[in-house]
Amino acid sequence: MSRVSRDQLSFSSGEVSPLLYGRPDYQRYQTGLKSCVGFLPLRQGGVTRAPGTIFRGYTRNNAKARLIAFEFAKNDSLILELTPGWMRVWRYGQLVPAAGGGVYERTHPYTADDLDTLQWVQSADVIYLAGGGKPIQRLARMALNNWSIGAANIRNGPFRVQNLDKARTIQASGITGSVTLTASQSLFTAQHVGSLMRIEVRDYANIPLWTGNTDASVGQKMRYDGRIYELVTGSNTGPNAPTHDEGTEQASLDPVVRWRYLSDGVGVVRITAVASGTSATAQVLRALPDAIVDTPSYRWSEGAWSNVYGWPTSLEIHDQRLVAAATPSEPRTLWFSVIGDYLDFEPGTDADSSFAYSIAGGSSQNRVIWLKTGRSGLHIGALGEEYSARAERSEAMNATNAYFGFDSSIGSKEGIRPISPDGRPIFISKDGARVIEIAYDLQSDANKVVELSMPAEHLGAAGFNEIVWQSAPLRFAWLRTGDGQLVAMVYDPSEDVLGWAQCPVAGGFVEALAVSTDATGSTDTLTMVTRRTVNGQVVRMVEDQAQNWGVVSGSADIADAVHLFASKIFTGAGSSAFSVPHLAGETVSIWTDAGEFGPLIVPLDGTVTIPAEVTRAVIGLFEAGAVVETLPLQPIANDGAARGRRKRLGPQSGVTLHRTAAMRAAAVECDLGQADRTWPAMNLLPRPVAADLSQAFSGTVRSQLTSGWAQDVTLRFWPVGGAPATLLAITPILHEGGL
Known part of the structure; x- marks a missing residue:
């Protein structure tokens, strides 16, 4: 032995x-x-x-909620609580009050089912939201208790492929204002209301090309380099061709010649009403050329996003563009806005113009699920595979330099937004059971996938439904599972550390997660919506995870430790009686500066009394399964x-x-x-x-x-x-x- x-x-x-x-x-x-x-x-x-949680309140009417972190600056962080039809704002554990008293809240267009699939991206004080079969919404903050939400005013596109059937034409009744569109064949339906339409001149039989030093009269229209101009001053075309693309400019001094820009041969309208399959009323957004009034044109394109073809379900901001993806009719298409203008999707040929890209191959069922900017470009997750897109040169991505590459055939679970710590996207696999990272591999000069959940694959048995990232003071990914449990993944590839843990929350069922910075801007706080049964009633509590004590808290007093759940913290003059009505009828533990008390049952009036006066007390639920x-x-x-x-x-x-x-x-x-x-x-x-x-x-x-x-x-x-x-x-x- x-x-x-x-x-x-x-x-x-x-x-x-x-x-x-x-x-x-x-x-x-x-x-x-x-x-x-x-x-x-x-x-x-x-x-x-594991730290416990601090009770902050309840969701509106105890309804199921989705949480959105809103961070504008280091010391300006919020949590938006979205319940069906309503939004409220939490700021550092407190609900933002309304100007006239009470809690600030405002309506939004999303149902309970919509909230499960919601995707969003933030730019300064604006959040763009997609999902729920609705137009992209623009949620804007004017003040803490003043927010607006409505359909984003997407301009100039995007559009579907141009009609090529010469027998299907459209003619307009005017060039500006409200006009009537007349189709040669049945085209319009009630679902077209609100959608865009792009109409291009078919021919220029009545508008000649510009020629220099040619006699002309005021009102003469001529074409140059694809643009249409009208002579407003002079009797001669002059020696210099007009080149501007808006307003009126003088083209020559002697003779004095001024040209007014009319159009580039393309007009854009938004349909406001449909009278029949061949007649619709539209508001002109971009002046229609006269030729479209004079002659029907088959060169028209319907808006790519509409009630007819559906709305995007994924969003990201990449290389100063808003990128939207995956409508029901084009599930594998990405649309990139004009650089620097997230609402402009006007197609063009220059590097700053909007463009679209459809991922080829695979089944049309494998629609795009998520978009995420990473260290090596724009990452794209679909139902059955993953891709990445980047510029072939060191410049912003555009229609001519964009390269789309295949990364893996794992597939992503619907409705789950990825995280991207250090620029490496981490997503949930299509079976919901695995956590996958996409990382660049120097040796192969390509992206590779790593199954981070492999060492603890059993923790994904119930499926992962959400993942968020907490970077400070400790590096953790937090995941909630299909059975309402909380799982932690500590991850630091620079130290080759990858660890997993189960973090139950004392009988609660976790329904939503979000991470935001605290008031100091130096520490991330995990906020969760936890469904609990208290005194026989089902409630949904908003809880903030406490900070890790003893690891990063320096010399903090032992009484500051918070390891109880749905807890309430009391400080001040010595007291032995405390009110915790949110835990009435439940068994609680009490951690104080005089040591531990309990377990004891909270009376129905919510008042807890201990046999000592203390200046600090944490009262909450004990997680009996911790081991x-x-x-x-x-x-x-x-x-x-x-x-x-x-x-x-x-x-x-x-x-x-x-x-x-x-x-x-x-x-x-x-x-x-x-x-x-x-x-x-x-x-x-x-x-x-x-x-x-x-x-x-x-x-x-x-x-x-x-x-x-x-x-x-x-x-x-x-x-x-x-x-x-x-x-x-x-x-x-x-x-x-x-x-």
Whole structure:
């Protein structure tokens, strides 16, 4: 029998998949855990108790909500709460009040089903929203309690491919104002109301090309370089051709010749009413050439976005363009606005003009799901594959230099916006179970995909429904699952750290997530909508995750730790009675500057009384399922691998803690075909009976944890009440007894 000791100095991989239990050679196994529930793996290697949440209020009428982070500047951050038909604004944990009192709220056009598929992108004080089968909406902030929302005034396009059937013509009754459009064949339907139409001159039989020094009279129309001009001063065309594209300009001094720009042969209208299949009323947005009034034209194009062909479902801002994608009729098309003008989609030939691109190949069912700007260009996620687009030269992307490349055939889950920490998009696979990163690979000079969820694939069994990124003070992706659980992924590729943890929220069902900066602008706050049943009633609480205590909080007092959920924090003069009506009828724990109290049931009047006066108290729900359990402890055998050999944990195992007030631990025996046998738990930091938990300890504890003989032995750790706990390393003392 040998007595061996092997340190585990890092738990940064967090909870690993059972499929890896046979891979002690694998890096993630060596830094992994069998269970990491209610604790967070750290980049530095330790594992710390997950922060709790602070109750802020309820959603409007306790309705299901979508959260949108709105960040204008370092110290100007909001959370927009969208419930069916209504929007409210949260600012640093408080609802923004209306000017006349009460809570500010305004209407919006989205239903409950629309909110699930909503996509958005922000530019300064404006958010553009897409989804729900509606036109792109422009949500603009004028003040904290003054917002407007309405269909974005998209101008000059985009348009579908031009009609080529010469028998299908359109003629206009005028060139400006409200005009009547007459079609040669049935064309218009009621769904055309609100849509754009582009009409181009078919021929110029009555408008000659410009020639120099030619006699002409005022009112003469001539063409030059595709543009139409009218002579307004002079009796001769003069030596210089007109080249301007708006207003009136003098082309020559002697003789004096002035030309008025009329058009480039193209007019744009918006249909306002439909009388029949061949007659519609339209408002002229861009003056129609006279030739379209004189002669019907088959050279017309319908708007690409309308109630007829559908509206875009994905948005992004890239290279100073608003990019929209995926209408029902063109599910694989991307439209790029004019550079610097997100509302102008006028097609053209210069580098700044709007352009469109349709991704070829694949099934037409594989529509674009999301767009995301990354380090290597614009990334495009579809139902069945992923692409990226970038300029072939070091300049803004345009119609002539855009290159679209294939990245992978994984496919993306509908309705889930990706994240892009450090410019590397991370998205949810089409089966909802995997988390995928797209990263540039220098060796192959191409993008590659990495399955980040592989080491903990079991955590995606219920499907991931949302992912958000928290960059400070710790680097975490937060995901909510189909069964309402919260999952954390710590990720830092520069340190080769990738870790996973389950973070249940004391019986709550997480329905929405958003991350925004706090009032200082230095720390990110995770806000969530959590559905809970309190005193028999279903409510939806808006909760902010507390900051990680003991890891980045420096010398903060132990009473500042918040590890309880839906909690309320009380500070001030000494008191022993507190009001928590939002938890009436529920069992709560209380963490104070005089130690821990509870658990106790909150009376129906919401008043909690404790047997001490305290100046700080955190009252909330305790997550009873929080646990950290090591993988089977691996001794070093003198004659080969110790797998399958019987082992026993002896006393004096070392447990290194950091700023820990209390933690319980026990040895667990594991034998094939038998239920795990857990030894009695003991406190790692012994204290006198009934003594207050008022001090945090850092250092190595020599524990008295022991076990009997078993094929495998693990160590299991539990939190205590609201006490902070951080585990840095273990040095188990194992006895190996042979086969």
